[in-house]
Amino acid sequence: MAKQGTKIGFENGKLVVPDDPIIPFIEGDGTGPDIWRASVMVFDAAVDKVYKGKKKIFWKEIYAGEKAFKKFNTWLPDETLKAVEEHIVGIKGPLTTPVGGGIRSLNVTLRQKLNLFACVRPVKYIPSVPSPVKHPEKMNVIIFRENTEDVYSGIEWAQGTPEATKVIKFLKEEMGAKMRDDAGVGIKPISITGTKQLMRMAIKYALDKKRKSVTIDHKGNIMKYTEGAFREWAYQVAKEEFRDKIVTEDEIEKEYNGKAPAGKLIVKDRIADNMFQQVLTRADEYDIIVTPNLNGDYLSDACAAQIGGLGMAPGGNIGIPYAMFEATHGTAPKYAGQDKVNPGSVILSGAMMFEYLGWDPVSEVIKESLGATIKQKRVTYDLERQMEGAKLLKSSEFGKAIVENMDGVIKKLKI
Ligand code: NAP
Numbered sequence: 001m002a003k004q005g006t007k008i009g010f011e012n013g014k015l016v017v018p019d020d021p022i023i024p025f026i027e028g029d030g031t032g033p034d035i036w037r038a039s040v041m042v043f044d045a046a047v048d049k050v051y052k053g054k055k056k057i058f059w060k061e062i063y064a065g066e067k068a069f070k071k072f073n074t075w076l077p078d079e080t081l082k083a084v085e086e087h088i089v090g091i092k093g094p095l096t097t098p099v100g101g102g103i104r105s106l107n108v109t110l111r112q113k114l115n116l117f118a119c120v121r122p123v124k125y126i127p128s129v130p131s132p133v134k135h136p137e138k139m140n141v142i143i144f145r146e147n148t149e150d151v152y153s154g155i156e157w158a159q160g161t162p163e164a165t166k167v168i169k170f171l172k173e174e175m176g177a178k179m180r181d182d183a184g185v186g187i188k189p190i191s192i193t194g195t196k197q198l199m200r201m202a203i204k205y206a207l208d209k210k211r212k213s214v215t216i217d218h219k220g221n222i223m224k225y226t227e228g229a230f231r232e233w234a235y236q237v238a239k240e241e242f243r244d245k246i247v248t249e250d251e252i253e254k255e256y257n258g259k260a261p262a263g264k265l266i267v268k269d270r271i272a273d274n275m276f277q278q279v280l281t282r283a284d285e286y287d288i289i290v291t292p293n294l295n296g297d298y299l300s301d302a303c304a305a306q307i308g309g310l311g312m313a314p315g316g317n318i319g320i321p322y323a324m325f326e327a328t329h330g331t332a333p334k335y336a337g338q339d340k341v342n343p344g345s346v347i348l349s350g351a352m353m354f355e356y357l358g359w360d361p362v363s364e365v366i367k368e369s370l371g372a373t374i375k376q377k378r379v380t381y382d383l384e385r386q387m388e389g390a391k392l393l394k395s396s397e398f399g400k401a402i403v404e405n406m407d408g409v410i411k412k413l414k415i
Contacts, residue, residue, distance in 0.1 A: 005058025008088045008357075010321035015088065017357045019055045024083045028093020029065040030331025031341045031395075036093050038343035038399030043350050045403040046362045046369070050415055055359070060087065064106055065095035076106050081113055090324045091353055093346055094331040104154065107326070111147050116317035116324055117194060118201050119145040119296065122352065123303040123313065128375045130386035131308035138283040139307050142211075144202040145296025147317060149194045150226075152293045156186035190226040190292055192233050199234040201318070202290045203242050206265055214238070214246075216269035217291040217299065230292050231269050238267040272299075279303055304328070311382050312344030316352050323356060325349040339394040342380040344370060347402070361415045368413065369405040373398065376405075 009016035027036045062083045084090045097105045121143045125136040157164035171177040220228030249268035272295045304313035315328040327345040354363040377390040378401045384392040
């Protein structure tokens with residue numbers, strides 16, 4: 001528990017980060033505690049080595065999932081949500097989603113209650129990680145996936161219930177829809193608000209980090225008023241709010257003879273099925289990708305698998321002002337308590353969090369040191385079984401190995 005520290009603030013649309021921020025964390029279920037122990041060791045060491053005592057995180061444990069249920073008889077205590085609201089930025093391990101029993105996914109609930117409208121997933125190759133493709137190094141994208149709408153909104157009725165029957169009757173009789181009477185029904189809302197706030201965040205990020213392009217990924221040829229509208233509204237944000245900083249692919253063809261003018265962020269769009277094959281065949285043509293919820297769910301994992309990093313893919317659920325960084329894999333319950341699994345996903349999510357806090361050197365040191373450790377073939381079981389001549393480490397040993405590499409990385413990066 002945090003004994004001291006200062007709360008992060010949010011003023012004029014910007015985070016105000018003290019030198020001693022309190023950061024709430026959820027350890028997570030299953031392998032979560034093993035992973036968290038290894039990760040927090042890496043985070044504290046990186047901050048200490050970079051800032052030499054001038055900055056320090058005060059971690060505050062908050063509860064969700066099985067630990068919350070055991071302690072407070074509820075899967076997601078109100079205090080947990082309040083703590084994130086109070087401290088603004090948090091980090092979490094994986095949480096069990098109880099199957100059946102009317103309990104919704106805790107992750108989905110957290111995202112919706114805190115309006116964490118963007119799920120941000122960077123996918124970049126770490127050299128030496130075994131990959132199923134020939135050129136995994138060509139992939140370097142950041143996916144901004146809408147996080148609160150689409151078929152994930154939870155507006156659905158089971159087949160045969162009075163509600164489903166009533167909705168089907170309404171749709172057929174009053175709206176002229178053709179559908180079978182024995183269908184289950186789900187609703188797919190995609191709004192101007194949801195789309196525009198996501199696109200705005202993605203473009204701001206792309207401009208801030210001097211990225212090359214933003215691609216709107218959608219299935220608008222089929223779902224015209226949801227995914228098609230997503231495309232339209234996303235382009236509106238680009239053209240109306242960032243006109244002097246962007247150029248669309250269409251404009252490049254029509255007005256610039258096919259050659260993009262220097263210094264402009266390129267905005268383009270791709271239909272989702274094409275997007276899937278493009279990230280496989282022409283990965284280096286994509287940079288920032290903005291997508292509705294369901295497409296983004298599939299695409300994030302497909303891209304992460306391509307670089308061999310599904311078990312290490314980091315993620316952040318970000319809104320305004322709250323943000324929660326998280327492991328993208330599940331709780332891997334069969335390995336719980338064995339100090340065995342790869343803590344890379346939470347460690348790299350932490351690196352994202354430090355970048356979000358503006359502590360970029362800490363983020364760089366964590367990413368580089370993790371990369372160096374993998375290059376030395378000192379890895380956990382998941383990578384060891386795929387890498388010839390690798391040394392098998394426990395989760396905690398992997399964390400320690402990363403810390404051992406930090407001094408060398410700091411010297412190399414001249415931090
Ligand atoms: P999972 O926990 O991701 O595990 C599936 C397999 O992925 C594991 O058996 C393991 O494969 C590999 N794996 C996962 N994490 C790993 C790590 N850190 N290091 C190395 N390998 C790792 O998926 P699941 O079994 O479908 O789900 C279990 C629970 O997690 C469910 O309750 C689910 O709802 C929940 N879940 C939570 C989140 C979240 O909190 N964000 C996300 C997804 C699922 P091998 O056995 O082949 O080594």
